Amino acid sequence: ILIAAFAIFIHLIPTPVYWVPDGTPGPLVAYVGSNGNFVTLLFTLALLAFDVWVYIPFVRLSLAVEGRIREIDAKEDHKDV
Secondary structure, three states: OHHHHHHHHOOOOOOOOOOOOOOOOHHHHHHHHOOOOHHHHHHHHHHHHHHHHHHHHHHHHHHHHHHHHHHHHHHHHHHHO
């Protein structure tokens, strides 16, 4: 939100002024709300890419922990036999 507020403050993107229908896909909300401003669409897609980039390490960590838990469970199951 702060990044978008700063972009509006420096007039990089316009303030959304139009009503957007419910069910509009997230990345298109700002584009439609700004009357089809292409810079707004690019900015929204850049923010989406940034969000994914920030989230990837947490997904990798979760997968690593899950794999380690499965290894430990497999060892315990094998030990009981």
